[in-house]
Amino acid sequence: MNKYEVLKHYFGYTTFRGGQEQLIDAALDGxxxxxxxxxxxxxxxxxxxxxxxxxxxxxxxxxxxxxxxDQVMALKNVNVAAAYINSSLTFEQLLKVYDNLxxxxxxxxxxxxxxxxSGGFAELARQLPISMxxxxxxxxxxxxxxxxxxxxxxxxxxxxxxxxxxxxxxxxATATEQVREDIEAKLRLRSPLRVxxxxxxxxxxxxxxxxRKRSAEILELVDKRRDKSGIxxxxxxxxxxxxxxxxxxxxxxxxxxxxGLDDAERQRNQEDFVYDRKTVMVATNAxxxxxxxxxxxxxxxxxxxxxxxxxxxEAGRAGRDGEPAECILLYxxxxxxxxxxxxxxxxxxxxxxxxxxxxxRRRDYERLNRxxxxxxxxxxxxxxxxxxxxxxxxxxxxxxxxxxxxFKQKDITVEAQKIFSCVRRVYSRLGYHVGIAAIxxxxxxxxxxxxxxxGLHELSTYGIMSDVPRTYISDIxxxxxxxxxxVKDTTYGALVLTDRADAVLFGGERVVMEYRxxxxxxxxxxxxxxxxxxxxxxxxxxxxxxxxxxxxxxEIANAQNIPAYIVFSNATLAEMASKKPTAMWEFMEISGVxxxxxxxxxxxxIEAIRNYINA
Numbered sequence: 001m002n003k004y005e006v007l008k009h010y011f012g013y014t015t016f017r018g019g020q021e022q023l024i025d026a027a028l029d030g031x032x033x034x035x036x037x038x039x040x041x042x043x044x045x046x047x048x049x050x051x052x053x054x055x056x057x058x059x060x061x062x063x064x065x066x067x068x069x070d071q072v073m074a075l076k077n078v079n080v081a082a083a084y085i086n087s088s089l090t091f092e093q094l095l096k097v098y099d100n101l102x103x104x105x106x107x108x109x110x111x112x113x114x115x116x117x118s119g120g121f122a123e124l125a126r127q128l129p130i131s132m133x134x135x136x137x138x139x140x141x142x143x144x145x146x147x148x149x150x151x152x153x154x155x156x157x158x159x160x161x162x163x164x165x166x167x168x169x170x171x172x173a174t175a176t177e178q179v180r181e182d183i184e185a186k187l188r189l190r191s192p193l194r195v196x197x198x199x200x201x202x203x204x205x206x207x208x209x210x211x212r213k214r215s216a217e218i219l220e221l222v223d224k225r226r227d228k229s230g231i232x233x234x235x236x237x238x239x240x241x242x243x244x245x246x247x248x249x250x251x252x253x254x255x256x257x258x259x260g261l262d263d264a265e266r267q268r269n270q271e272d273f274v275y276d277r278k279t280v281m282v283a284t285n286a287x288x289x290x291x292x293x294x295x296x297x298x299x300x301x302x303x304x305x306x307x308x309x310x311x312x313x314e315a316g317r318a319g320r321d322g323e324p325a326e327c328i329l330l331y332x333x334x335x336x337x338x339x340x341x342x343x344x345x346x347x348x349x350x351x352x353x354x355x356x357x358x359x360x361r362r363r364d365y366e367r368l369n370r371x372x373x374x375x376x377x378x379x380x381x382x383x384x385x386x387x388x389x390x391x392x393x394x395x396x397x398x399x400x401x402x403x404x405x406x407f408k409q410k411d412i413t414v415e416a417q418k419i420f421s422c423v424r425r426v427y428s429r430l431g432y433h434v435g436i437a438a439i440x441x442x443x444x445x446x447x448x449x450x451x452x453x454x455g456l457h458e459l460s461t462y463g464i465m466s467d468v469p470r471t472y473i474s475d476i477x478x479x480x481x482x483x484x485x486x487v488k489d490t491t492y493g494a495l496v497l498t499d500r501a502d503a504v505l506f507g508g509e510r511v512v513m514e515y516r517x518x519x520x521x522x523x524x525x526x527x528x529x530x531x532x533x534x535x536x537x538x539x540x541x542x543x544x545x546x547x548x549x550x551x552x553x554x555e556i557a558n559a560q561n562i563p564a565y566i567v568f569s570n571a572t573l574a575e576m577a578s579k580k581p582t583a584m585w586e587f588m589e590i591s592g593v594x595x596x597x598x599x600x601x602x603x604x605x606i607e608a609i610r611n612y613i614n615a
Contacts (some may be wrong), residue, residue: 012594056129207401
């Protein structure tokens, strides 16, 4: 079979996505390649199709057990002989894989980088006809990347130990120019074809919110998405526990994942989510890389991540099937303090020098500042991300929270002067700084005991903002902190003015605050009411059939003990619901339906569609 026949027969597609064909052709011609493709952009096909066409075996180096299991399960489901080697195998299972390798049974072998060095496999590999090495999540080889793993540095030693050097291919979704150069150098790629298909994920809608109470916001967000699968990322284990318990107590189907759980529970919880037994996964960043679950419809960040690379990688786990999905970040200024603490107390490898350690610390602060900028910007969020990765783009995407919002400006110079004066007078009276909450109480005229005991009710600034809500005062103070007029003490959280505040108090500097208008902008391309009504009616009809097909898919997956998306993706089901094939040849025209899957599942899905039409 040629590459097109392989694509359709095994994977059910008739055309390649952008960049795939170039990378496949280069690998088949014996050339090294580096593919930078967004999550859901089809990276795996770029090594799986050559693997099926090469005479020998392809070894895929992968960082996580979950990714290997998912990929091998999906390949076996379309009759491709594949296996994996990682710590989850028993000794007997490992020996069975070794025996099958010697017999030439497998076309694709997934392996953890740590296993490349094991004596048994290293010796066996020198006897195998290895046609290609594929390095997945290749950014893990770079210290400048988001998820450096020292074990990746051993990949080159493994390649050099082979009797003949195979084609070497490397793939990742998020990599700055510095990381891309590091990947090529560390893997010693030979004149590689570098293909960057872009970092944009048009199906993802990005949004940043700054709610007063994040837990209440989480409940509202999940409630509106009850029938959808999603991930909620938290920065700490304690927040994971808190949010998961909150969801469960409010009747949501949720589970959790973090490094503090034992291996058995993590595996069980992960499978509950992947197999759709649980709708929402609440997790730290320990969860996700390599999870090939295609039907994740939303990713919510309870805390601000440490970098745009980390955020885009985690947010990118939504919408892998190409269907519309949401990426919502709940930002709070307190996240900045947490992130800085993690940077200062992070544990670096003993193998690096003090100079390198300082470079990494500076890099982490630079990344954090870009992440903060993303959270605060009133411009297009997608543009902000694409700027970071060096990709050209339009100024507006019309598919993010900022593009769908009107921002207005308000002069808050007088309010700022009142706040700055209050901070100064409180310090003069007490001899030390206090937190934002205390300043808000003084400005609002609180009669709480400690305010009176401290004598703060006698200050001239006491009660001078009693005509506005406390939340409004707090919002302005946080905004002033964001602009650099004040800082919060890293130890006690006390509010301290910077020299910039003097320019507002004494130098005539004005302060303008941008805020969101409640009503969103109306699209210029607003459709007529009649056309909208027709679309809504069609959507109701299609969604009804879609739900029937989704239930059928779940029944099949449950019976076979495989994740539902391995049967068919959401995008494939949506096309079935739209085109309503009632004959096998029509069913075979659906994107994502290959010969093997048509033989396995075609009759049942066609029957369901016919029953729907005839009902």
